[in-house]
Amino acid sequence: KQEVTQIPAALSVPEGENLVLNCSFTDSAIYNLQWFRQDPGKGLTSLLLIQSSQREQTSGRLNASLDKSSGRSTLYIAASQPGDSATYLCAVTQGGSEKLVFGKGMKLTVNP
Amino acid sequence: DTGVSQDPRHKITKRGQNVTFRCDPISEHNRLYWYRQTLGQGPEFLTYFQNEAQLEKSRLLSDRFSAERPKGSFSTLEIQRTEQGDSAMYLCASSYGTSGRDEQFFGPGTRLTVL
Numbered sequence: 001k002q003e004v005t006q007i008p009a010a011l012s013v014p015e016g017e018n019l020v021l022n023c024s025f026t027d028s029a030i031y032n033l034q035w036f037r038q039d040p041g042k043g044l045t046s047l048l049l050i051q052s053s054q055r056e057q058t059s060g061r062l063n064a065s066l067d068k069s070s071g072r073s074t075l076y077i078a079a080s081q082p083g084d085s086a087t088y089l090c091a092v093t094q095g096g097s098e099k100l101v102f103g104k105g106m107k108l109t110v111n112p
Numbered sequence: 113d114t115g116v117s118q119d120p121r122h123k124i125t126k127r128g129q130n131v132t133f134r135c136d137p138i139s140e141h142n143r144l145y146w147y148r149q150t151l152g153q154g155p156e157f158l159t160y161f162q163n164e165a166q167l168e169k170s171r172l173l174s175d176r177f178s179a180e181r182p183k184g185s186f187s188t189l190e191i192q193r194t195e196q197g198d199s200a201m202y203l204c205a206s207s208y209g210t211s212g213r214d215e216q217f218f219g220p221g222t223r224l225t226v227l
Contacts, residue, residue, distance in 0.1 A: 004154070031213045042153070043116075043203060044218040051213060089154050093213070098168060099145070100205075100216060102154030 002027045006103035014111050015082060016049075021075040021106055023090035028050050028068050031093040034100065035064050038087045041103050048075070052095075080110045114138060116219035124225045125194055132190045133222045137206030144187050145205040145216060147180055148172065155203055161187060162210075164209050194226045 003026045003091040013019060023033070032051045048057045048064040050073070056065040063076040073090060087107045091100040117136045125131050137144045140189040143162050147155035158177070159169045162186040173179075176194075181187040191198055201221045 031211070034215065036218070041223070043118075043207075043220040046215055046217060049215045091154070098143070098160055099157035099170075100147075100155070101157070104152065104154050 002030075002101045004090060004092060004101055004103035006088075006090060006106045008106060009083040009104065010107040010109070012109040012111065013030065015080060017080050017110075019077040019080050019108070021067075021077070021088050021090075021097055023073040023075070023103055023107070025071045025073075025092050025101075027094065028071050030068065033073050033092050033097055034089060035055075035062075035073075036089045036091065038089060038105065040087075044089065057079050070111060082110050082112050084108060116204055116206050116217055118202075118219040118222050120222055121220060122223045122225075124227065125135075126227050127194060127196060129194055130192045131194060132188055133202055133204075133224075134186060134188050135204030135206075135219060136186045137204070138217055139192065141206035141208045141209045141217075142184070143209065143214070144181055145207075146187070146189050147203040149201040149203055149221070150199075158189075166202065167205065191224075194224075196226050199224055199226045 005024045035047040050066045055098045061078040087105040089105040091102040119134045145160040146158040149155040161181040176192045179189045203221045205216040206217045207216045
């Protein structure tokens with residue numbers, strides 16, 4: 001059974017710091033990995049999708065990497081801003097299935 | 113706005129009542145997914161459709177839950193005889209494609225509170 005872990009569960013940083021968010025998964029037979037952002041009481045906003053054949057994806061100040069063999073992904077946020085405060089979730093699509101398996105998320109607070 | 117929409121956004125009901133939620137996917141997206149999220153947890157998969165066909169159901173989807181997508185467009189999720197443990201955010205997502213490699217886009221969710 002695929003398990004996705006995000007550690008730490010919460011992080012509080014001052015504005016301007018460069019951040020690395022970690023995600024690990026137990027079964028490397030995945031189709032892809034997605035990073036999402038969730039604001040309190042809201043739905044999920046897709047940030048980046050990395051296919052299993054890719055090593056990284058970039059969008060603006062965000063960069064996500066994938067090391068499928070070691071079961072790890074990182075989301076790098078450059079020059080963090082208070083507006084980046086949210087819960088960040090990673091999820092994998094297991095090979096042979098169509099569902100996303102999510103981690104519990106990491107709550108990020110960026111202080112002005 | 114052409115994103116995924118869900119209705120209602122909030123629902124409060126008494127234990128034992130039936131509730132129905134609606135999801136409208138992004139236009140032309142052939143795949144539609146339902147997830148459930150409880151406080152402090154990541155979303156958990158419930159079921160998904162490709163066009164009208166329901167292709168996968170989670171063990172979480174007890175016989176009190178039923179989902180439909182009759183014309184391959186919008187979908188409904190019904191919960192019969194609600195229990196307090198059904199209180200959660202119900203999220204709908206859609207994608208376009210024929211494999212699990214496609215990006216899923218989520219709606220704003222329906223928050224259910226069972227009293």
